[in-house]
Amino acid sequence: MSPQRPLGAVSITAAALESLLVRRIRDWLADPAAILELVQHATRTAATQKRLIERAKDIAVGEIDGLCAFMRSSIVRVQVHVDRIDITLDQDGVREHIDELTRKTEPTSKLNPRPIAK
Numbered sequence: 001m002s003p004q005r006p007l008g009a010v011s012i013t014a015a016a017l018e019s020l021l022v023r024r025i026r027d028w029l030a031d032p033a034a035i036l037e038l039v040q041h042a043t044r045t046a047a048t049q050k051r052l053i054e055r056a057k058d059i060a061v062g063e064i065d066g067l068c069a070f071m072r073s074s075i076v077r078v079q080v081h082v083d084r085i086d087i088t089l090d091q092d093g094v095r096e097h098i099d100e101l102t103r104k105t106e107p108t109s110k111l112n113p114r115p116i117a118k
Contacts, residue, residue: 012080020085021075021078021085021087022064022071024085024087025067025070025075026060026061026067029056029057029059029060029070030056030057030061032053035052035053035056035098036049036053038094038095039052039053039095039098051102052098052099052102055098055099055101055102056098059097059098059101069097070094070097073093073096073097074089074090074093074097075087075088075089076088
């Protein structure tokens with residue numbers, strides 16, 4: 001005899017759950033207001049905030065490997081309910097990951113403003 005599923009319970013495969021998470025995280029990273037809410041207290045300059053928002057968008061539209069690395073470093077917990085899925089993120093981890101990407105993509109001329117002799 002197999003155990004009975006509670007009334008209203010739905011089964012979801014791991015692949016379907018992963019797809020939902022990826023889509024939700026991509027949507028969140030692409031939302032400038034959501035990212036501003038996250039970074040506005042960590043950095044006060046508008047230029048830095050704008051750069052972090054742009055890098056978050058880059059993660060959202062980029063390769064799945066980059067998004068998966070972001071998710072592994074940022075997701076603390078996923079809780080599946082009947083009517084919703086809650087994703088808990090490490091806010092410091094999110095900022096650090098986006099900031100790390102920003103540093104990696106900064107042109108070297110900004111990091112070292114001296115002209116290169118020919």
